[in-house]
Amino acid sequence: MDEALQKVCELFESWYSAMVRYAWRATGSVELAEEVVQEAFLEFCRAARAGARIANPKAWILCVIRHQVSKRLSQEKDSGIVIGSLDDPRFPHPDCLGQVDAAAALDLELDDVTRLFLVLSRREEEVVLLRIEGLKYREIASHLGIAPKTVGTLLGRALRKLRAAAQEDRSRRVKAGKVGNDIPEPL
Amino acid sequence: MIFQNHYSDATLISYLDGELSGRMERRVQKHLQTCWKCRTRAAELEQQVHELERAFAAQTFPGPSRIDAARRRLFERCRTVLEARDWQPLAHWSVQPPRRIRLAPALAAAACVVALGLWFGLRGPAPEAVEIVAGLQEFERAAYSEPAAFHQVFRVEMAEIRPRRRKRVSRVEIWSDPGRRRHAARWEEPGGELLYAVWRPDPGRRWVYDRATAAGLYPASAESAERVSIIDLAAQEPVLEQLEAAFLRWLRSGDWRPVRFGSAFYAFSRRDGVALRVEPAPTAGGGRAYRLSALQASSGRRVELVVEVDAETYRPRLQYIRFETAQRAAEVRFVVERSEAVRREFLRAAVFEPDPRLRKRLPAPRPAVRPRERPATRPRPAAELERTEMALRYLLHQHRSCLGEPVEVVRESGGRIRVRGVVRDFERKAELLTALAELQAAPFTGGGVEVEIRAIGELIEQNLPPEETVQDAPVRVYTSRLPIRERLAAYLRKHPAPGPEAEEKGEGGPTAADPGNVGEAVTRFSNRVISLADGALAEAWALRRLAERYGSAPRRALGPESRWLLEVMVRDHMAALVARGRRVRGLLGPVLAEIGGAGEGPESGAPSVAGRPPGAAADPAASWSAACLQAFQRAKRMHELVHRLFAGEDLPEDRLDAAVGELAAALLPLDREFSGLEEQLHRELTRLGRRQPPSARPEAPQPPGSK
Numbered sequence: 001m002d003e004a005l006q007k008v009c010e011l012f013e014s015w016y017s018a019m020v021r022y023a024w025r026a027t028g029s030v031e032l033a034e035e036v037v038q039e040a041f042l043e044f045c046r047a048a049r050a051g052a053r054i055a056n057p058k059a060w061i062l063c064v065i066r067h068q069v070s071k072r073l074s075q076e077k078d079s080g081i082v083i084g085s086l087d088d089p090r091f092p093h094p095d096c097l098g099q100v101d102a103a104a105a106l107d108l109e110l111d112d113v114t115r116l117f118l119v120l121s122r123r124e125e126e127v128v129l130l131r132i133e134g135l136k137y138r139e140i141a142s143h144l145g146i147a148p149k150t151v152g153t154l155l156g157r158a159l160r161k162l163r164a165a166a167q168e169d170r171s172r173r174v175k176a177g178k179v180g181n182d183i184p185e186p187l
Numbered sequence: 188m189i190f191q192n193h194y195s196d197a198t199l200i201s202y203l204d205g206e207l208s209g210r211m212e213r214r215v216q217k218h219l220q221t222c223w224k225c226r227t228r229a230a231e232l233e234q235q236v237h238e239l240e241r242a243f244a245a246q247t248f249p250g251p252s253r254i255d256a257a258r259r260r261l262f263e264r265c266r267t268v269l270e271a272r273d274w275q276p277l278a279h280w281s282v283q284p285p286r287r288i289r290l291a292p293a294l295a296a297a298a299c300v301v302a303l304g305l306w307f308g309l310r311g312p313a314p315e316a317v318e319i320v321a322g323l324q325e326f327e328r329a330a331y332s333e334p335a336a337f338h339q340v341f342r343v344e345m346a347e348i349r350p351r352r353r354k355r356v357s358r359v360e361i362w363s364d365p366g367r368r369r370h371a372a373r374w375e376e377p378g379g380e381l382l383y384a385v386w387r388p389d390p391g392r393r394w395v396y397d398r399a400t401a402a403g404l405y406p407a408s409a410e411s412a413e414r415v416s417i418i419d420l421a422a423q424e425p426v427l428e429q430l431e432a433a434f435l436r437w438l439r440s441g442d443w444r445p446v447r448f449g450s451a452f453y454a455f456s457r458r459d460g461v462a463l464r465v466e467p468a469p470t471a472g473g474g475r476a477y478r479l480s481a482l483q484a485s486s487g488r489r490v491e492l493v494v495e496v497d498a499e500t501y502r503p504r505l506q507y508i509r510f511e512t513a514q515r516a517a518e519v520r521f522v523v524e525r526s527e528a529v530r531r532e533f534l535r536a537a538v539f540e541p542d543p544r545l546r547k548r549l550p551a552p553r554p555a556v557r558p559r560e561r562p563a564t565r566p567r568p569a570a571e572l573e574r575t576e577m578a579l580r581y582l583l584h585q586h587r588s589c590l591g592e593p594v595e596v597v598r599e600s601g602g603r604i605r606v607r608g609v610v611r612d613f614e615r616k617a618e619l620l621t622a623l624a625e626l627q628a629a630p631f632t633g634g635g636v637e638v639e640i641r642a643i644g645e646l647i648e649q650n651l652p653p654e655e656t657v658q659d660a661p662v663r664v665y666t667s668r669l670p671i672r673e674r675l676a677a678y679l680r681k682h683p684a685p686g687p688e689a690e691e692k693g694e695g696g697p698t699a700a701d702p703g704n705v706g707e708a709v710t711r712f713s714n715r716v717i718s719l720a721d722g723a724l725a726e727a728w729a730l731r732r733l734a735e736r737y738g739s740a741p742r743r744a745l746g747p748e749s750r751w752l753l754e755v756m757v758r759d760h761m762a763a764l765v766a767r768g769r770r771v772r773g774l775l776g777p778v779l780a781e782i783g784g785a786g787e788g789p790e791s792g793a794p795s796v797a798g799r800p801p802g803a804a805a806d807p808a809a810s811w812s813a814a815c816l817q818a819f820q821r822a823k824r825m826h827e828l829v830h831r832l833f834a835g836e837d838l839p840e841d842r843l844d845a846a847v848g849e850l851a852a853a854l855l856p857l858d859r860e861f862s863g864l865e866e867q868l869h870r871e872l873t874r875l876g877r878r879q880p881p882s883a884r885p886e887a888p889q890p891p892g893s894k
Contacts, residue, residue, distance in 0.1 A: 020257075030249075038257065041461070042264055042268060045264075049268060132243055150734065156198075156200045159239075162239065163232075
């Protein structure tokens with residue numbers, strides 16, 4: 001029993017944050033992400049107790065998370081309820097927002113990462129997220145059920161797209177700045 | 188090599204990530220030495236990786252406090268899973284074997300086996316629990332997927348079984364139309380008097396009738412804030428009043444879906460350490476039925492959820508939750524009286540609209556004194572009063588009522604405590620009343636709490652002036668021509684991107700990329716600053732009230748639990764105040780430094796705010812209440828200055844520079860001062876905490892009446 005708990009402890013300390021971030025990006029809801037990751041760890045605990053031998057616990061847990069996420073998302077879709085809450089890290093420090101009215105909170109822009117990732121396909125996004133959380137190609141591949149070579153392909157393509165998007169963004173801002181100086185002030 | 192092939196992005200990034208085989212890696216390396224194109228592309232990819240990494244490194248999610256909470260929860264749950272040896276892990280989902288066989292039960296069991304053998308000899312074996320759960324879910328899925336509306340009627344029997352038997356019977360009728368998201372629910376006494384009802388004729392409108400709040404019928408916000416499952420009833424103490432309050436919460440949170448026993452059962456059965464069992468159930472009409480039960484027993488608490496289903500169709504007909512602790516036991520039973528699908532063309536839209544007779548006597552002005560007012564017959568000991576008062580304060584704190592809502596806790600002569608105040612609407616009133624009613628049911632309060640909370644609507648109805656003005660929303664500035672406006676506009680035009688003032692990620696500071704937006708950006712910026720300052724002042728006021736109430740009282744007069752609650756509240760407010768102060772500083776600091784013109788350094792004579800130099804903030808001899816009052820003075824000063832600048836309180840143009848300088852000077856040490864105060868508070872409260880006996884300090888913040 002202690003052994004299983006210790007294993008869970010180790011995994012939690014090294015991977016919990018990464019997994020929550022991953023689940024959050026996939027679901028868009030903090031509570032749902034935390035819940036799903038908790039469940040996955042617990043499932044691992046159950047499996048360990050039942051004596052299952054799991055070669056790569058990290059990938060195993062990620063796989064559970066992924067299934068849970070897609071299951072819950074489809075459930076939510078069926079039930080017609082939109083996931084998402086104000087308790088979202090895109091709106092930082094929800095407690096501190098306090099009396100700032102909801103409209104102003106919703107008015108906040110998407111953060112840089114979220115905005116950047118809009119250009120990626122679902123698979124590319126997943127690969128980049130997993131890579132950035134420190135997974136090896138082999139682990140990503142086994143988690144997504146693709147060949148390790150494909151991981152490289154997706155990653156290369158994603159980086160290229162991100163670069164193009166970032167450049168475009170930058171040039172747009174520069175342009176906007178120039179235009180702004182020519183027009184008289186409205187005040 | 189003049190004509191050469193190049194490597195793909197995929198190969199290059201794999202090479203950079205060290206994911207190529209040794210031979211391939213050497214090849215690519217060699218190629219890169221000769222090929223400028225590939226080297227450039229590899230460098231671009233690498234640069235993009237750096238940028239991504241930087242963007243991600245700036246993320247603070249999930250943050251240490253969330254991780255801590257998750258860790259605690261997970262390990263507790265893991266322990267439950269690992270220690271649940273007596274129960275079969277749910278992964279196998281089967282009928283529970285008996286744990287121990289004693290003689291008398293064994294004989295009884297043998298008799299049952301013979302009887303059941305005869306029964307099943309004719310009828311066939313009972314299916315496993317997992318099959319019935321699947322069947323039940325399948326039935327509900329099929330039944331409720333029709334494009335129709337559903338009508339359900341349940342008899343609800345809430346009963347306290349131990350220590351004494353008390354029972355209340357009521358009736359719930361639910362209409363739901365998932366396709367059009369319409370919904371209506373009525374909770375009635377057996378005589379037909381309406382206790383609570385909610386109507387949602389379309390997704391945008393919601394009406395509520397609540398007899399308990401004496402508010403009659405009132406419109407409520409379209410979405411309910413929390414989602415409550417019927418199983419959450421079992422999280423209550425097994426006391427009838429608490430059960431009713433929880434049931435009301437469940438009704439209030441209901442959405443447009445029909446009630447499903449199967450989903451609730453499935454959700455419950457997925458909990459840790461839950462064991463399933465199935466047995467034939469007796470039926471009156473001669474049909475066959477199964478009783479499916481899920482039992483969770485942990486740390487002296489036993490919760491059992493039972494569903495009875497028809498053996499042929501898996502249609503559920505009864506569900507009950509029974510839960511018990513060592514001293515108490517209670518049960519909530521739902522008997523299905525009706526459950527049918529109604530075709531839309533036969534459905535009257537009127538069922539989703541409030542009853543006309545209720546509409547007629549809209550807010551009935553009634554005496555607002557409420558629930559279960561009992562005269563205090565015996566003099567109550569001071570300690571009990573103290574504890575009750577603190578619990579009430581904490582409850583209001585949890586409901587954020589201490590932040591500017593005019594609700595107060597007053598102790599009156601004769602051992603009574605009165606909670607009185609005015610809230611913004613009926614819904615808020617209902618929320619507070621429900622929470623207070625739960626607290627009143629707690630044994631230690633002795634029932635001597637009088638509640639007098641009114642909604643503004645009631646006051647208008649009774650033509651009474653509200654006792655205090657109600658701050659509904661923070662001050663907003665849109666039109667008035669502020670002297671600082673032009674400078675702010677110039678600043679924002681100069682820093683069109685989310686400027687340095689939006690250091691915190693996602694702050695989404697005022698952007699003024701397009702000059703047309705500058706005005707709007709200035710307004711937004713001002714509003715945000717004012718909101719933050721207002722918020723900080725609200726927190727500071729809450730601190731001040733606590734300090735004034737409990738600062739001078741000898742600490743020994745407070746019991747350990749009260750002391751702990753006080754600490755929690757003070758810490759909460761202080762932390763929020765520090766966070767707000769920091770945000771104001773982060774938002775305003777760079778702006779003021781630039782538009783102020785005159786060089787105000789940290790030492791440029793910050794006017795002493797409360798008559799004490801900043802260094803004195805950490806004076807260990809000062810009491811916590813003094814620290815709170817000092818924090819209040821600082822927040823008040825900041826609030827004044829911010830309002831003078833951004834809300835245009837009679838500030839002549841020529842004094843603008845002075846005002847900007849003053850605010851900048853006041854802001855500079857603010858951060859440090861708040862932090863100093865917080866540290867001091869922390870030190871003192873920790874010292875106090877250590878002095879208490881360890882048993883008196885509860886580990887988890889779960890005082891009575893906690894949410």
